[in-house]
Amino acid sequence: SQQGEEDPQALSIQEGENATMNCSYKTSINNLQWYRQNSGRGLVHLILIRSNEREKHSGRLRVTLDTSKKSSSLLITASRAADTASYFCATASGGSYIPTFGRGTSLIVHP
Amino acid sequence: ETGVTQSPTHLIKTRGQQVTLRCSSQSGHNTVSWYQQALGQGPQFIFQYYREEENGRGNFPPRFSGLQFPNYSSELNVNALELDDSALYLCASSLTAGELYEQYFGPGTRLTVT
Numbered sequence: 001s002q003q004g005e006e007d008p009q010a011l012s013i014q015e016g017e018n019a020t021m022n023c024s025y026k027t028s029i030n031n032l033q034w035y036r037q038n039s040g041r042g043l044v045h046l047i048l049i050r051s052n053e054r055e056k057h058s059g060r061l062r063v064t065l066d067t068s069k070k071s072s073s074l075l076i077t078a079s080r081a082a083d084t085a086s087y088f089c090a091t092a093s094g095g096s097y098i099p100t101f102g103r104g105t106s107l108i109v110h111p
Numbered sequence: 112e113t114g115v116t117q118s119p120t121h122l123i124k125t126r127g128q129q130v131t132l133r134c135s136s137q138s139g140h141n142t143v144s145w146y147q148q149a150l151g152q153g154p155q156f157i158f159q160y161y162r163e164e165e166n167g168r169g170n171f172p173p174r175f176s177g178l179q180f181p182n183y184s185s186e187l188n189v190n191a192l193e194l195d196d197s198a199l200y201l202c203a204s205s206l207t208a209g210e211l212y213e214q215y216f217g218p219g220t221r222l223t224v225t
Contacts, residue, residue, distance in 0.1 A: 033213075040199055042113070042216035043154070088153050097212065098144065098167050101153035 004032070004089040004102035012108045019076040021105040023089030024069075032065060033090045033099055034074050043088065046074070081111045114138055115204050115217035123223045124192050132187040132220045136204030142166070143185040144214065145177060146201040154201055160185055161208040189222075197224045 007022045023032070031050045035043040047063045049056050049072065056063050062075040076083055086106050090099035114137035124130050136143050142161045146154035156169040160179035174190040183204070189196055199221050203214035 035216075040148075040150075040219070040221075042115070042201060042218045043203075043214075044113075044216070045213045048213060090153075096167065097208070098156055098159060099214070100156065101146075103151070103153050 004091045004100065006087065006089055006102045006105040008105060009103070010106040010108075012110065013079060015079060015081055015109055015111050017079055017109075019079050019083070019107055019109070021074045021087050021107070023072045023074070023091075023102060025072075025089075025091045025093075026070065027093050028067075029091045029093045030097060031092055032063075032072050033092075034061075034063060034072075035088045035090060035101075037086045037088065037104070039085075046087075076107075079107075079109045081109050083107060083109050113215040113217065115202065115215050117200075117202055117217035117220050119220060120218070121221045121223075123225060126192055126194060126224055128192050129188065129190045130192060130222060132189075132200050132202075132222070134185045134187070134202035134204075134217055136183045136185065136202075137215050140204035140206055140215070141183050142205045142208040142212070143179055143183065144203045144205070145185070145187045146203065147171070147196075148199040148201060148219075150198075157187065159208065166208050192224045194224050197222060 033048045034046040086104040088104045090101045116135045144159040145157040148154040158168040179185045199219045203216045205212040
């Protein structure tokens with residue numbers, strides 16, 4: 001079963017716009033991670049946010065975590081065509097640090 | 112590019128056959144996890160190896176088995192292949208297990224079962 005669920009399933013924007021993806025999960029988590037995957041290849045780790053953190057930044061990426069709503073969002077500012085990829089959230093919960101992935105958001109950035 | 116490599120890149124097998132996939136972890140990493148990713152889905156955790164011992168397993172049948180070697184490279188073996196085993200198989204290495212960690216993924220092996 002998949003703990004995290006991303007929304008929307010697909011997002012199409014123009015270069016320069018911001019892209020926001022959301023992740024909802026069901027049970028309490030230890031941490032939440034966001035990954036990017038290009039064209040069915042390996043995943044690239046973007047950001048890890050711990051359950052006691054509310055916001056983290058990395059370059060053009062901003063991740064928020066709201067444990068009361070069991071949700072997280074990934075914001076990509078000033079998007080570029082190279083940001084076109086699938087984005088996954090992964091959560092680890094209970095006594096496990098093994099991440100469970102959602103189905104992903106497919107982002108297309110048009111030049 | 113991470114330091115994680117996988118072989119082969121692509122593989123076509125027939126139902127009922129057996130397959131072995133290989134993964135070399137990033138230097139200094141002692142933990143390897145394997146995932147199965149069906150088309151349009153997120154990766155599903157198969158199992159994890161930490162210092163040559165299985166350290167957790169997902170909801171996969173026993174015909175999915177693995178090994179980790181002293182150099183921390185790893186193999187995934189699948190017996191009695193079924194059509195539904197067609198997927199992208201990803202391995203990921205991390206510095207260690209048992210704590211918050213970042214995983215470094217290889218490019219994957221695409222397995223097609225006919």
